[in-house]
Amino acid sequence: MSNIFFSHAFRFVGLVFLQILIFNNINLFGYLNPYPYIAFVFLFPFKKERSALLILSFLIGLTIDFFTDSGGIHAASTLFIAYFRLYFVRLILRKSEFEYYTFQITSISVDKVLMYFFVLILIHHFMMFSLEFFDIQSIFEILKRTLLSTIFTFLVTIFGYFILVSKSK
Amino acid sequence: MQQIINFLIRNRYLLLFLLLEIIALFFVIQSHSYHKSKFISSSNSIVGGIYTKTNNISNYFSLAKENHQLAEENTNLRNLLARRNSTIDSVIHKVTDTIYHQEYHYITAKIINNSYAKRNNYLTINKGLKHGIHKDMGVILPNGIVGVIQDVSQNFATILSLLNENSKINVGVKNNNHFGTLAWNGKSYEEAQLLDFPRRAALKIGDTIVTGGKSVLFPEGIPVGIIKSLNLRNNYYENITITLLTDMSNLGYVYVVNNIDKKEIENLEKKHE
Numbered sequence: 001m002s003n004i005f006f007s008h009a010f011r012f013v014g015l016v017f018l019q020i021l022i023f024n025n026i027n028l029f030g031y032l033n034p035y036p037y038i039a040f041v042f043l044f045p046f047k048k049e050r051s052a053l054l055i056l057s058f059l060i061g062l063t064i065d066f067f068t069d070s071g072g073i074h075a076a077s078t079l080f081i082a083y084f085r086l087y088f089v090r091l092i093l094r095k096s097e098f099e100y101y102t103f104q105i106t107s108i109s110v111d112k113v114l115m116y117f118f119v120l121i122l123i124h125h126f127m128m129f130s131l132e133f134f135d136i137q138s139i140f141e142i143l144k145r146t147l148l149s150t151i152f153t154f155l156v157t158i159f160g161y162f163i164l165v166s167k168s169k
Numbered sequence: 170m171q172q173i174i175n176f177l178i179r180n181r182y183l184l185l186f187l188l189l190e191i192i193a194l195f196f197v198i199q200s201h202s203y204h205k206s207k208f209i210s211s212s213n214s215i216v217g218g219i220y221t222k223t224n225n226i227s228n229y230f231s232l233a234k235e236n237h238q239l240a241e242e243n244t245n246l247r248n249l250l251a252r253r254n255s256t257i258d259s260v261i262h263k264v265t266d267t268i269y270h271q272e273y274h275y276i277t278a279k280i281i282n283n284s285y286a287k288r289n290n291y292l293t294i295n296k297g298l299k300h301g302i303h304k305d306m307g308v309i310l311p312n313g314i315v316g317v318i319q320d321v322s323q324n325f326a327t328i329l330s331l332l333n334e335n336s337k338i339n340v341g342v343k344n345n346n347h348f349g350t351l352a353w354n355g356k357s358y359e360e361a362q363l364l365d366f367p368r369r370a371a372l373k374i375g376d377t378i379v380t381g382g383k384s385v386l387f388p389e390g391i392p393v394g395i396i397k398s399l400n401l402r403n404n405y406y407e408n409i410t411i412t413l414l415t416d417m418s419n420l421g422y423v424y425v426v427n428n429i430d431k432k433e434i435e436n437l438e439k440k441h442e
Contacts (some may be wrong), residue, residue: 021223024284027418030358031286050182058189063210066216068284069291069327071200072209076193083186131197133286133355141355 008044012060015040020067023156030147031145034152035074036160037064038124041082042117043165046089068134077127081120092116106165117157122150200289201334204411209328210320211282211293217325220281221295236419242311258380274390274427276301276309285358285417290330292316294423297324307386313415314338314393315423316385324418332358332417340393341381348381351393351411358417361394363409370406372399379410385431 019037040060044053063080065071092115096148129142129149177184196209211217278300282293296302300322308315308328316336319329329336331353338351340363347370349363366372376396382389394411401407428434 020219027286030418035288051185052181054185054189058193061193062209065196066213067211067220067282068212068287068290069200069207069209069293070287071198071207072193072196073200076190076197079186079189079193083182131194134197134201138288143334 008056011040011043012056016060016063016067019064024068028152032148032152034149034156035121035125035128036153036156038081038121038153039157039160040080041078041085042120042134042157044082050086053082053085054079068098073128073131076131077124081124084123087118088116088119096163113161114158117161118150118154121153121157122146125153188291201219201388207320207395211291212320212322212325212327214322214324217281217293217295217322220293224279224281224295231419232422235420238311239420245311248428272428272430274429276425276427277422278302279422280420281325282394283418283420285330285332288355289334290332290417291319291357292328292330292420294326294328294425296425297322297326299323301325301427302425303427305386306428307384309387309391309424309426310415310420312392313413314380314387314391315415315417315420318425328423330417331361331413338386339381339384340378341383342372343377343390343392345370348383349409351378359413360397360410361413363396363406363411366406366409368401368404368406372406372409374398385428385434387426388428 015037019035023034037060040056041053044056047053058075058079061075062072064074068074092112106120126142126146129145133142196207200209211220276296278294278296280292281295284290284292292315294302294308302318302321304318304321306318308318314331316328316330316333317338318326320327331338331351332355333353333388334355336351336353339348340351342346347367349366349370351361352364353361363378374396378393378396380387380389380391380393392414394413397410397412399406399409
């Protein structure tokens with residue numbers, strides 16, 4: 001129990017620090033940053049009890065918001081994908097309610113994992129940039145940044161995933 | 170009653186989600202309105218402390234640039250001083266100026282967190298209430314302006330960057346008394362836009378834009394940028410773009426401007442409202 005707790009706490013703190021110290025300062029082409037901290041949501045174990053996931057996702061977003069003075073945009077969008085994660089798992093991975101307890105992300109095929117990552121990143125980024133700009137006239141700027149950042153986050157996330165997560169299990 | 174409890178239990182995740190989402194959206198909306206102190210701010214001691222630690226390391230990479238900037242500013246100040254001395258030399262008697270009155274006081278601060286690539290950018294500095302920093306003070310560089318102090322804690326403060334939708338700074342044209350507003354459209358951190366300039370201001374490409382005297386935040390006449398392009402339609406200026414003189418992506422030390430007369434001026438102006 002405490003082992004699992006510590007590994008989650010470690011992942012939480014580690015992802016926050018990587019995000020604020022490294023990934024927030026990349027500014028590729030002057031404005032592009034990846035947001036791989038949301039991997040916390042992807043990798044959180046699938047359990048029937050979901051309040052821990054919701055609260056922790058909200059908190060990790062809020063922590064990023066504190067560091068970047070961004071109001072609550074990260075908290076809102078990270079919480080959003082944390083809540084709807086379940087439905088995408090059902091859709092993409094075709095897992096039913098029974099399999100939660102035994103289900104592990106490392107046990108499913110790579111293309112489905114990538115699909116699962118990509119869709120959640122896309123939703124998160126679209127929501128985040130919409131809330132950041134908060135202006136319907138900037139829709140093209142929002143879409144452009146969503147798309148480019150999604151690709152960037154996706155590449156960083158799968159790179160980290162295949163090095164750190166899938167091999168260690 | 171039983172049914173209500175059952176309903177709550179059945180939908181507890183949805184309700185938890187909605188509750189937290191509403192809190193987050195409340196913070197988002199709060200962040201889009203100016204003149205409200207924010208709860209979510211990097212001016213608090215934990216975030217500021219972490220940024221100070223990491224900044225101590227990254228500091229070393231910009232030392233050469235900082236030195237160069239300081240040397241250049243010293244030269245400018247020396248030249249200013251030299252000009253002054255020569256005028257005093259030519260006057261033989263000593264002048265006791267009873268009208269002399271210091272209007273501004275500057276506080277040096279170090280940028281410990283900088284952002285310039287988002288729609289709404291904020292910066293964090295390593296000085297706060299303890300050092301005499303308060304909300305709504307201007308922040309400048311030797312060669313331009315940075316923004317206005319937004320939230321302050323004991324040891325840290327955040328700056329509302331001029332690269333922010335809520336930033337509206339009074340500016341004017343050098344050598345002429347027409348005023349307008351400096352705003353930012355969120356596109357490039359090297360450029361900003363001018364609004365509300367009257368037709369009679371007779372702007373030209375290449376004109377220098379300086380801080381205006383109408384604002385109590387900045388001393389008058391600090392260079393801000395150079396007009397890059399403008400359109401004239403129906404006798405109104407449209408899309409005036411200026412190139413900023415400050416490189417907002419690369420900031421080290423800044424000066425916070427304390428206008429000593431600010432309270433007095435604001436109290437006077439309030440009487441007319």
